[in-house]
Amino acid sequence: MPTYRKVAIVGVGLIGGSIGLALRQRGLAQQVVGIGRRQSSLDRALACQAIDEASTELDEGVAGAELVVVATPVAAVADHVCQALAAVPEDCLVTDAGSTKGAICAAVESRLQDAGRFVGSHPLAGDHRTGPEHARGDLLEGKTVVVTPTQSTPAETIAKVELFWQNLGARVTKLAPVEHDEALAATSHLPHLMASALAAATPEEWLALAATGWADTTRVAAADPELWTQVLAQNKPAVLAALGRLSEQLEKLEANLLEENWSELRESLQNGKRIRDALGS
Numbered sequence: 280m281p282t283y284r285k286v287a288i289v290g291v292g293l294i295g296g297s298i299g300l301a302l303r304q305r306g307l308a309q310q311v312v313g314i315g316r317r318q319s320s321l322d323r324a325l326a327c328q329a330i331d332e333a334s335t336e337l338d339e340g341v342a343g344a345e346l347v348v349v350a351t352p353v354a355a356v357a358d359h360v361c362q363a364l365a366a367v368p369e370d371c372l373v374t375d376a377g378s379t380k381g382a383i384c385a386a387v388e389s390r391l392q393d394a395g396r397f398v399g400s401h402p403l404a405g406d407h408r409t410g411p412e413h414a415r416g417d418l419l420e421g422k423t424v425v426v427t428p429t430q431s432t433p434a435e436t437i438a439k440v441e442l443f444w445q446n447l448g449a450r451v452t453k454l455a456p457v458e459h460d461e462a463l464a465a466t467s468h469l470p471h472l473m474a475s476a477l478a479a480a481t482p483e484e485w486l487a488l489a490a491t492g493w494a495d496t497t498r499v500a501a502a503d504p505e506l507w508t509q510v511l512a513q514n515k516p517a518v519l520a521a522l523g524r525l526s527e528q529l530e531k532l533e534a535n536l537l538e539e540n541w542s543e544l545r546e547s548l549q550n551g552k553r554i555r556d557a558l559g560s
Contacts, residue, residue, distance in 0.1 A: 282446060290359075
């Protein structure tokens with residue numbers, strides 16, 4: 280028996296489409312409905328079999344759902360969460376897939392007297408490519424999803440949303456929204472800025488000489504600039520703190536080179552290698 284009668288996904292791009300594919304491939308939902316602004320995008324999601332049905336009207340699409348996942352750009356998430364909660368049955372839960380959490384969770388709680396049916400989530404999976412045509416049913420398998428309850432989130436809501444992600448093959452960890460944003464500033468948002476800066480600092484006439492190191496390091500710079508502007512704007516304090524730590528490291532490397540302090544330079548490189556090696560493959 281499917282776990283859910285109906286799951287509604289608001290925003291059926293790479294992440295939303297992958298969630299839909301996973302639900303359908305694993306037989307977890309009787310009905311998966313995709314909701315979006317453009318019928319053309321929904322048609323692509325239907326063609327990819329990421330969803331069963333589509334709607335351009337959020338209220339209509341979420342009606343009767345047991346679970347709603349909001350996978351739209353982060354600047355729109357809080358609005359869509361609040362709109363969905365106003366339109367769904369009282370036993371329906373809502374989560375999201377945004378890569379920032381503090382601003383989203385605070386906005387939802389400030390606008391709703393009872394925000395207990397919402398808990399934020401962030402799947403740490405993705406691609407620099409967008410759109411449902413790049414969705415994969417196994418995208419979340421073995422990946423980490425961070426669930427970000429607040430002090431007012433009921434334990435039952437947390438448990439049910441954790442189970443949802445686990446059913447898609449993900450590992451779940453819990454962090455407070457602010458703690459999530461501080462961590463992701465270092466592990467995701469800062470790397471994106473670094474990749475963009477490195478790409479922008481490379482003269483185009485030298486691209487023919489760029490090997491895999493340059494390509495691997497700058498891969499995420501190919502992601503949608505508008506989406507990333509929203510992410511960075513919502514997590515500004517934590518990103519600035521992460522940039523400050525990076526600047527200290529770059530200044531130290533520059534000083535080592537200028538002073539020809541090769542032993543300290545080697546020590547810095549060794550420390551970077553140690554931390555990278557700790558991650559594994």
